[in-house]
Amino acid sequence: MTDDYSKLKSEIMDIVSEEFSKTKDDILSVMIENNKLKKQQAELVIVNDSLPPPPTSSLIKIEHTTTTTTNINDLPPPPSTEEEEQEEEEQQQQQYTQDESDDYYKTVHPLGIQDTYEDEEYFSSYSKISLHHEMVFDKRRTAAYYHAISKSKNIFKDKVVLDVGCGTGILSCFVAKAGAKKVYAVDASDMAHRAELIVEQNGLSDIVTVFKGKLEHIAFPEYVDVIVSEWQGSFLIFESMIESVIYARDNLMKPGGIILPSKASIYLSPINVESFYDQYINQWSNVFNLDMSPLIPFAQEELLEEKTIRNYYVDNTDSVLDKPIILRTIDLSTITIEDLSKTVKNFEFKVPNGSKYHGFGAWFSVWFENLDDDDNGNKKSQYDDNDQFVYYTIDRDGELVKSTYQQYSIDSKGFTPMFFKQSSNVLELSTAPGTGDQHWKQVLFLNSKEKILQSSDKQDDTTSIKGTIRILQNKDYRRHWWIEILVFVLVLCVLSGSNAEEMGACSSWHVAQQGYTCYDMASSCRVTLDQFMRTNKLDSNACKHVQIGRKYCCN
Numbered sequence: 349m350t351d352d353y354s355k356l357k358s359e360i361m362d363i364v365s366e367e368f369s370k371t372k373d374d375i376l377s378v379m380i381e382n383n384k385l386k387k388q389q390a391e392l393v394i395v396n397d398s399l400p401p402p403p404t405s406s407l408i409k410i411e412h413t414t415t416t417t418t419n420i421n422d423l424p425p426p427p428s429t430e431e432e433e434q435e436e437e438e439q440q441q442q443q444y445t446q447d448e449s450d451d452y453y454k455t456v457h458p459l460g461i462q463d464t465y466e467d468e469e470y471f472s473s474y475s476k477i478s479l480h481h482e483m484v485f486d487k488r489r490t491a492a493y494y495h496a497i498s499k500s501k502n503i504f505k506d507k508v509v510l511d512v513g514c515g516t517g518i519l520s521c522f523v524a525k526a527g528a529k530k531v532y533a534v535d536a537s538d539m540a541h542r543a544e545l546i547v548e549q550n551g552l553s554d555i556v557t558v559f560k561g562k563l564e565h566i567a568f569p570e571y572v573d574v575i576v577s578e579w580q581g582s583f584l585i586f587e588s589m590i591e592s593v594i595y596a597r598d599n600l601m602k603p604g605g606i607i608l609p610s611k612a613s614i615y616l617s618p619i620n621v622e623s624f625y626d627q628y629i630n631q632w633s634n635v636f637n638l639d640m641s642p643l644i645p646f647a648q649e650e651l652l653e654e655k656t657i658r659n660y661y662v663d664n665t666d667s668v669l670d671k672p673i674i675l676r677t678i679d680l681s682t683i684t685i686e687d688l689s690k691t692v693k694n695f696e697f698k699v700p701n702g703s704k705y706h707g708f709g710a711w712f713s714v715w716f717e718n719l720d721d722d723d724n725g726n727k728k729s730q731y732d733d734n735d736q737f738v739y740y741t742i743d744r745d746g747e748l749v750k751s752t753y754q755q756y757s758i759d760s761k762g763f764t765p766m767f768f769k770q771s772s773n774v775l776e777l778s779t780a781p782g783t784g785d786q787h788w789k790q791v792l793f794l795n796s797k798e799k800i801l802q803s804s805d806k807q808d809d810t811t812s813i814k815g816t817i818r819i820l821q822n823k824d825y826r827r828h829w830w831i832e833i834l835v836f837v838l839v840l841c842v843l844s845g846s847n848a849e850e851m852g853a854c855s856s857w858h859v860a861q862q863g864y865t866c867y868d869m870a871s872s873c874r875v876t877l878d879q880f881m882r883t884n885k886l887d888s889n890a891c892k893h894v895q896i897g898r899k900y901c902c903n
Contacts, residue, residue, distance in 0.1 A: 467536075467562075470587070470827060474537040480516050483578075486787040487746030490518070492777035493578060495740065495748045496608060496716035497522040499775070503606055503718060504528045508570060510600060512563060512577035512593050517543030517556065519576050524555040531556040532572065534563050563592045572600055575607045582659055583791045584614050584712035585819075588827045590678075591685050607680040609714040613767055615780070617672035618697050618813055619709035621792060624660050630889065653796045657831070661789040662709060665761055665782035669705065670697040675817065677767045691819040698810040705801050705813070707794040708833065711779045713764040719773040740775035744784025748775075793833055800885055801837065813837050860898050866891035873902030 473479060484490055497504070497519070505527040511520040514533035520543070523531050533543060533556055540560035547556045559566050575596050581587035597607060629647045632640045651658070662668075676691045699705060719740065739753040751759075753770055763780035779788050801811040815835040822828040860869060870880035881891060883901050 471537040474515065474535070475539055477542075480539065482787050484516060484518060488742045488744070488777070488784050488786045489578070489788075491746040491748070492716075492742045492775060493519055493576075494522055495742070496719065496775045497526050497576070499719040499740070499773075500608070500716070501526050502720055503574060503608075507573040508532075509574045509576060510534070510568075510572040510596055512575060512596055513579060513589055514543055514558065515539055515578075517546045517558065519578065520556045520558075521547065521550055521552055523574075523576055524552045528555060528574075530570075532568055533558045534566065535560060536562045564595055568600060571602045572596075573602055573605050575601055575605065577607075580612070580712065580714060580788065582788055583657075583710055583829070583831075584612060584676075584678075585688065586827070586829060588821070590683075590688070591826070593680065594683065594685055597680070606718065608716050609777070610680050610717045611768060612678040612680070612712060612714040613764070614675040614710060614712045615672035615764060616675050616693075616695065616708055616710050616817065617763075618669040618699055618705055619662065619707060619781075619792065620667050620669055620704045621660065621662060621706050621709070621794075622704065623662070623664065623667075624658070624792065624794075625706070625798065626889075648797075652794050658792040658794060659789045660792050661785045662781035663785070665763070668709070668761070668763065668781055669699045669703055670813075671762055672711075672765075673697075674765065674767055675710070676819070679768070689821040692816065693818075694816050695814070697813040699801055699813055701802050701809055701811055703801050703811070705795070705799045705837075707792060709781065710791045710793070711763070711781065712788075713776050713778040713780070715766075715768075716775040716777075717772050719775055737770050738773040739770070740773070742775075742777055742784070746784075793831070799837075811837065860900060869900055873900075875902060 504523055506529045507527075508530045509520075509523050509528045509532070511517075511523065511531060511533040514520050514535045515537075516539060517533050520531045520533040533540075533547070535543060535558070538560075540558050544553075544558045547553050547558060559568075575593060577589075577593050577596075579589040579593050581589060593607065597605070601607075628651055629644055632643045632647060634640075673693065673695050675693050678688070719738070736752045736754075739751050739756050741749045741751065741756055743749050753766060753774075756776075757765070760778070760780065760783065763782075764776065764778045766776075779786055779790065781790060801813075803809070803811045813835060814837075815833060817834075818830075818832045820830045820832075822830060866880060866886065867877055870877045873880060875883075880900075880902075881887070
């Protein structure tokens with residue numbers, strides 16, 4: 349048995365050795381032939397320098413399939429000249445596209461930013477139906493564009509229109525139905541292919557042409573009369589899509605053209621958002637009759653101490669502690685990328701004493717100007733025979749409301765003061781607190797702790813909040829922005845929850861221990877529960893979250 353095994357092993361080794369020798373001979377044979385070919389090419393170049401050099405020899409992969417020696421003539425022919433030229437042309441085109449993108453940001457953008465990767469991620473996210481579902485079925489957002497376009501037949505009739513960032517193509521369809529002669533819809537995401545389906549499905553393909561690609565890289569067949577775009581991001585300018593609208597205005601629109609929306613503004617005010625605290629922090633105190641309050645400090649750390657912004661809809665208008673300031677105004681007919689890239693604003697607010705102050709809230713409005721006054725496209729300039737223009741708004745249910753600016757300003761508590769003089773019929777889309785939820789919501793800049801304000805001047809019934817806000821475009825990624833807020837609060841005491849220790853007016857203290865309630869603390873201090881809560885500026889809700897190890901004032 350052992351002899352048979354040894355014999356079989358010897359035979360196998362002989363076969364392997366023979367095959368290896370043949371493969372080695374094949375490789376050496378091909379190498380010799382290749383060297384001869386290179387030498388002949390070199391001699392040909394020496395004889396006649398004017399002749400073009402031959403194509404570079406391709407590497408040859410050898411697959412040993414037979415036991416005979418491979419001949420150079422049996423090798424596959426080299427690629428044809430036409431295939432090489434086509435491949436080279438595609439590589440040059442790809443390189444040209446990349447260089448064009450780089451040159452655009454080097455020469456046009458004030459920061460000279462190149463962010464190809466960021467753009468890829470950005471446009472990829474807008475290829476998802478779920479994201480467009482959120483926007484299209486935002487009834488206040490879509491209703492504003494629908495009514496603004498429907499009431500602008502005098503603007504769109506027989507005009508050439510550009511839809512920047514068309515997404516599903518919904519605005520392009522609105523414009524086509526409003527009487528446009530031609531609509532060019534542009535989107536750099538794959539959603540452009542879906543937009544073509546929507547246009548075809550609604551029988552508008554003879555008017556609407558969809559382009560897939562970055563607006564800055566597309567050659568259009570003609571200049572446009574009107575630009576329509578839903579470019580607004582969170583905090584109005586996040587995502588920086590407005591830059592493409594500015595490019596279109598400067599390079600693709602006829603002189604005297606119209607942009608919708610035409611104006612925009614950002615607002616800021618100190619804010620009380622107890623609803624946010626109750627929903628995301630205080631709610632841990634009772635979960636199906638379980639006390640999960642130990643998680644509250646972790647929730648506070650995660651939500652409040654990481655210096656991140658929060659998008660949250662504030663429905664209660666009383667949450668706004670003072671009239672807002674205008675942080676930034678935008679006139680789409682004149683704004684430049686460089687001007688937009690930096691905003692610095694000083695502010696001072698007067699907040700009623702005793703107010704709970706959680707930080708700042710920001711929101712924005714956009715305006716559509718030069719609207720018709722009736723559904724037939726007639727353009728009237730007066731409202732009810734008075735020297736007032738029509739002021740349209742969108743209510744919380746997405747319905748169009750017809751009013752005057754004076755009346756709307758009263759109804760909305762002046763949360764979106766208009767920075768320009770109204771000279772035509774206007775529609776405003778506001779994202780201010782109390783106007784109705786929308787996918788932008790408001791942007792919250794929250795303090796690390798809840799603060800209760802009390803003025804240092806006992807004769808003053810308000811507390812002054814002063815500071816500076818600086819808004820800068822990110823130097824590396826232009827779709828992102830830095831926001832810095834420096835705040836000075838002129839107060840006698842800033843009460844963080846029940847932190848009455850900072851008052852410096854307490855004669856005795858008691859330290860909260862595990863399991864203590866406000867009633868236990870009051871008993872330890874030998875005062876009534878009502879006296880304990882008044883002394884420490886606690887309400888019934890704050891009393892549920894006595895902090896272990898904290899000093900509370902007894903008297």
